[in-house]
Amino acid sequence: MDHLAHVSNQPNSQPQSQISHLALDIGGSLIKLVYFCRYDDNCRDDDELRSQNESLGSESDNSRPVLGGKLHFAKFETSKINDCLEFIHSMKLHLGGFHDCTAPSSDKIFIKATGGGAYKFADLFKEKLGVSLDKEDEMECLVTGANFLLKAVHQEAFTYLDGQKEFAQIDPNDLYPYLLVNIGSGVSMIKVDGDGKFERVSGTSLGGGTFWGLGRLLTKCKNFDELLELSHQGNNRVIDMLVGDIYGGTDYAKIGLSATTIASSFGKAISDNKGLVDYKPEDISRSLLRMISNNIGQISYLNALRFGLKRIFFAGFFIRGHAYTMDTISVAVNFWSKGEAEAMFLRHEGFLGALGAFMSYEKQCLDGLTVNKIPQRFPISVSSAGNKIYCSMNGKSNDNESIECTVYRT
Ligand SMILES: Nc1ncnc2c1ncn2[C@@H]1O[C@H](COP(=O)(O)OP(=O)(O)OP(=O)(O)O)[C@@H](O)[C@H]1O
Ligand SMILES: CC(C)(CO)[C@@H](O)C(=O)NCCC(=O)O
Known part of the structure; x- marks a missing residue:
């Protein structure tokens, strides 16, 4: 992994027009990433974007250049953190943080991060990617993410x-x-x-x-997922002790328990003369x-x-x-x-913390980004280094769980 370090301090290698901000939620089981990327200029033509824009509501303004982009979501197992570091590095996402405005001459990049891993893996991120993790409180991020999704995203x-x-x-x-x-x-x-x-x-x-x-x-x-898939075909009554197993097949109606209610999870495993293989x-x-x-x-x-x-x-x-x-x-x-x-x-069940961390960029000054709530169709506005980005979270996330955004350059 040492090869990752050689690009670690090159914030200017990212093209100016390529807006991409990264936030992380590093949990006990999974690392969640949220990042914004504008489309590659070749991805979509302006007409397509403009017509998409027109369908978004009255705030649209066709005189401004329109850029399209996506809020992307990704996850990795925390035990495979090296895969995550490789991904961030290969996508140059680590350059999508902010600089400390109190130390303008510094080229130190901060990435917003929450979850226990923001503490546990801070040194690893520094060593492999050359970025510092700017820690945000986990509970605060969960709540910010939840409030944002519930207020702004249609059919969330x-x-x-x-x-x-x-x-x-x-x-x-x-x-x-x-x-x-x-x-x-x-x-x-x-x-x-x-x-x-x-x-x-x-x-x-x-x-x-x-x-x-x-x-x-x-x-x-x-x-x-294999374990979850397996549960589809299973029958819990084989292992769980039901009220009916204890009460000879009848309900215990007096206290509101039907015969099929689980009386004791895994309870049958004690009475059966069986081992795990059975x-x-x-x-x-x-x-x-x-x-x-x-x-x-x-x-x-x-x-x-x-x-x-x-x-x-x-x-x-x-x-x-x-x-x-x-x-x-x-x-x-x-x-x-x-x-x-x-x-x-x-719908975005696992990304609350990462979204909350993403939105906390608004607390940063200058070349950080701000996330404001704007009513109805344009629920998220992100501004960065003179660019103003309006993300329309229209609820149509694709297989990769990304969300389409329309971007205006000011
Ligand atoms: N691919 C996966 N690998 C491992 N666990 C998964 C996977 N997909 C779903 N899960 C489930 O999701 C849980 C982790 O959920 P989540 O990412 O929300 O929490 P976390 O941030 O890792 O944990 P914590 O907040 O407690 O530190 C796992 O414990 C497991 O039950
Ligand atoms: C420790 C955290 C907050 C880490 O995300 C989470 O795993 C958790 O809420 N665990 C439950 C701890 C408890 O309240 O018993």
Whole structure:
């Protein structure tokens, strides 16, 4: 990896017109990247961009040069941080930071970063890429990212129950308070009362890392998606002890428990005279997924109840847009709250922290970039070194999870 160091201090090697800003969220399991890149001039012609621009709303101004770009999202396993460094280096993303305006003569580049890895890997970034990580608080970034997505991105939040996905209409003026549950390696529960107004009210160590860690040990799956995929075909009743198993097939109606309710996750494994090899990996995966999801759903509901919150937004890469995970969480919230509270999910579930770090560039002066909220169709405005960029987050993210942006040069 030493070969990365030789370009580390060449901020001017990036063409002036190539606007590209990078922010990182380095978590216990995954590194998340958000960066803005304008299209290559050859990618799209001006007419195409102008017609796209016209479709965006009344604020469009055809007299200004229009550039197109994308807000890109990428992720890497934290254990493979070298792949991430290679990627940043090959894309020259490390040059998309800011210079310390209090020391104008310095060519030191700072990249916005959040998550525990912003501390743990600061020296590695310095050594391999020659950049310093400007650390932003993880909880603050999660909240900034969530508020931005919920207010600015069309069809960002949705409910999921009984296999039905329904986009939620979020009124930006009636968003607070809500509970944000970020399911990463561990789980943070944050009561959000406004922009920058929040409190981390609870958390649990039984999170995504637990599911993936135990699942790996018990099933020999090689990657997270394989484990998740496996759960599709599994039957948790083979391993979980149900109320009916204890009550001879009947409900315990007096306390509201049906025969099919899980009485004890993995409980059958104690009574059966079986070893690990006697259980199918898919059944293990299914039980594990239900155990973790149910538990998070229940703790979330209890915290929502504690503060009288009706809306709970679930985020973090544990969810992975996975139907069974979302269904289990929704059922748990619905069951415990007797229908009073609602579980919602976010399309950019895993990128809240990285988006929050990206938006924190607005705190920097001069050649940093500013991110303002602009109403309706132009929710994000980024200005950098004289260029003003209006990103229209129209909600149509592609397979790479990037978001199209229209850019005006001023
Ligand atoms: N490709 C993957 N590799 C590993 N874990 C994955 C993958 N995809 C999804 N996950 C799940 O997502 C979790 C990590 O989610 P996320 O990136 O939101 O958290 P994190 O920032 O790494 O953790 P923390 O915030 O606790 O430091 C993993 O623990 C795992 O359950
Ligand atoms: C430690 C963090 C905040 C790191 O992202 C996360 O993994 C977490 O919230 N874990 C749960 C810790 C607890 O509250 O028990």
